[in-house]
Amino acid sequence: MAPPPSPPRRHALSTRLWHWVNFACLAILFMSGLNISNAHPHLYWGEWGFDPRTAWLTLPEFPGWATIPGYYSLAEARLWHFLAAWPFALGLAIYLVVALWRGYLRDFILRRDELRWSTIVADLRQHLKFDFAAHHGRFNLLQKYLYIAVLFVGLPLMILTGLTLSPAMGTAWPWLLDVFGGRQSARSIHFIVSWGLFAFFVLHVLAVLFSGPIGQIRDMITGGRKPAETTS
């Protein structure tokens, strides 16, 4: 069979661009967010909360090597946070539109048997044995669940809870405050989900390390070749 003029890529250009822009944005958002957390490291539920004695969680002080900038500055950390928040939010919106338009989101559709508990447990067992090979379609089950959770729940929640923290946005879209049960609840959710995304990042990097990291990273940069049909 003669090779087509442009071989089908494993990762579309829009996916690759978004992946790396998103990586830079999330790294800056997370690390500047830890600096912001140091300003008042106490979390509350509801609209108000200001007394550390009534906090449901008090956080440790995050060290300079984990924060942006590398020393405590709430003012500068906020600027970094907003600088990364714009391309992060716009990038997610554009990616979701492009992915929907070009049909990439079909890869995430769960089949009926994939909703069954026994299938999920079997897939988890397989992962714990570092066996990533057997799966139907593009993604294996754990990947599907994780990517759905990150793309459609985690990342949008970060943007929406982040907006809820802004007093001007509370004026523009007060319904956001109702959705999250108040500003301090939104702040708690913002923090919890950010660590959820960090946990995803750790799993994601581990999965890459155990599945041929050089090839994986190369393909996410150059696009790679679409593998032969693996669906059963």
Add this chain to the structure above:
Amino acid sequence: MIGRRLALGALMTGFLGACSKVAASGPGANLLGAVERWNEAAHRLITSRTALAREFDRSDISPTFRGNGNTRPDAFDYAMQEASGFAGWRLAVTGLVERPLSLSLDQLKAMPQRSQITRHDCVEGWSAIGEWTGPQLGPILRLAGLKPEAKFIVFRCADNFRGTPYYESIDLVDAFHPQTIVAHRLNGEPLPIKNGAPLRMRIERQLGYKHAKYVTGIEAVASLADIGKGKGGYWEDSAGYQWYAGI
């Protein structure tokens, strides 16, 4: 494992180094400064000039209202004022106005009053809810008559940080916003000292440091460049906080 950790450490150091380089470079600093303007432009785009911050019910009021920053001005004058129950306190309205004013607390209380139960959001992250009462800033400015070249309203305060007086400023959109009031009561009582007695500003669509406490003067100006260090407020001048604090 050690190699991986070293590599991760080197990567982090490189990343942090790159970030501080970006922040220190001219274009990098401009980019960081531009973000503040994007935020403001986006907020202005999606909210009307008079859109109100949410007002709550009495049952939502927090049991106490935290005092932050300066909680008692250390000037001798202030102690004298406190001893007399702030009977001699004056609010000066000066700068680019047709009729400079000097208002007593009684005169301010005789004006039409607005009460609003709002949430106060500190830049640090905490929030408190209280009921504020006082005259709106807009009618005071109309009484004094703003000159056409006035673009900002500066608030002069009785407190200072190690000798540097506190001040703040807002644009005319927020100055004439219906919820921008000169508050003299909190939760139905005269303003406590820790919350800014006898007068403090309420700028409800922005963060706490914009809500100047212990207000002695309102000044209309064309530019903020000649005031303090030129950034429009004490925290803006001294620690780089954003002048637009709607986020």
